[in-house]
Amino acid sequence: MVGGNDKTLTVYKFDGNLTKLWAVDVDAAPRSCDLFNGQILLGLKNGSLVEIPWNAEGKGRPNVVMTSHCDGEVWGLDIIDLGGGELRMLTSADDNRILAYNPKTKQALAEGMVGDKSKAKKEKKGYRGGASSMSSEPPNCQSRCVAYNPKHKHLAVSDNKGLVTIRTVDWSQVDQRAPGSLD
16 A cells, blocks of 8 residues: 555555556545555545545545644554454644544544653754654654554654654543543
8 A cells, every 4th residue: 555645545466566456536645554454544644534445446435534633744543452342543643642533433532742842952953854744843743653562552652853752551541531641
């Protein structure tokens, strides 16, 4: 699966060569994607998330799931299977926010911060490195990836300067929308 600046998601098959299977148009350039239980989940450059049913013909149409990230692109995306049919979705973006969402009930659950703005250092020669961004946030507050480890209940969050922080997640606190439950 490849997302491009042409606002498409293209699916290829590798059989010694890359063979294009299908492509679908979306509202903005895809920045992150995940395939889980027959659904493709995309984080887009405009800060929204869309889901597309996976099928061999590519006939599924994008459905907007969430439009909560507001300053920059959605780069981090992970689906967490809590067991018993319970799923949670974690997203992170350039807006200094990590969001937890229940895709079944379509409820936003909790919000955390990628980085501390007060710890942002002004670079003498300007910031170099990291992925490009449309955000007004400093690089240490722009997320590039999230990954959850269910065995240790740890959430890894990377910023646009290359720093990865590890946080312990208590899902009961997240589900109760407790402040700081994703910080």
